Amino acid sequence: MNVTFYCPWDKDRRVNYNSPYSEAKGMEPKPRVLPAIIANTQERLNQLLDKVSFAPEVMLDLMDGRFVPSQSLLFPMRLRDDQSYQLHIMAEDPLRWVQGLPGEVESVAFHLEAVGDPELVSRELERLGFQVFLALNPATPFEEAKGLLEGVDGLLVMTVEPGGYGAPFTPDALGKVSEARRLHPSMDLEVDGGMKPETARMARKAGANVFASGSYIVKSRDPLEAYRRLLKAVE
Secondary structure (H helix, E strand, C coil): CCCCCCCCCCCCCCCCCCCHHHCCCCCCCCCEEEEEECCCCHHHHHHHHHHCCCCCEEEEEEEECCCCCCEECCCCCCCCCCCEEEEEEECCCHHHHCCCCCCCEEEEEEEHHHCCCHHHHHHHHHHCCCEEEEEECCCCCCHHHHCCHHHCCEEEEECCCCCCCCCCCCHHHHHHHHHHHHHCCCCEEEEECCCCHHHHHHHHHHCCCEEEECHHHHCCCCHHHHHHHHHHHHC
8 A cells, every 4th residue: 555645644632731741851760651552543553542532542563565475554643632652663763753743642652773864853743743663673773773872862772573473472572672771761662573471571670661562451351450460560
């Protein structure tokens, strides 16, 4: 599918002063769990958001079919107004996908591997009013991101190969979390992929405080209970 539009979504952005992203810099970051959503239609997106309506924050996985083989959220999204959202852009040209996003999207994660000038992308996302997370694939060394972290609000470390639900957990990626926590004690450090209580505890011990979980929560028979178990494991 060739996508040629420039995401003509609502241009009015709102500031949510109760957002977890509004915490003062320097404070110890609290553990948070974000259900992760993959959807190809608005109808499916609505179904999944209703399924995780208990969660104050949700990760939205946008995939262009080029940076990763899968596709997701390549349409003008409409979102619930009682949640905040992180848009995880697994796509080439990430700035293309943030123009006119719904106001409920408060943070954007883009992949270092997808851009030529990550500092330019970070500055533009900040100018547009987003909290900015830099995302790293499992094979990308921490050294490639180390000098960029002063210019972002958080680091997202992929603990699976990106592109869909159910990929195997990559524990070696947690070394990047430990190194980032040593250098940035108050930064949001997020992990995404293979998160269930056992692996989330490993990531928490490494220094992560934000845990994105797709299949463990979304595909559970009881998503709320799965969410609670995961949050309890990292508190």
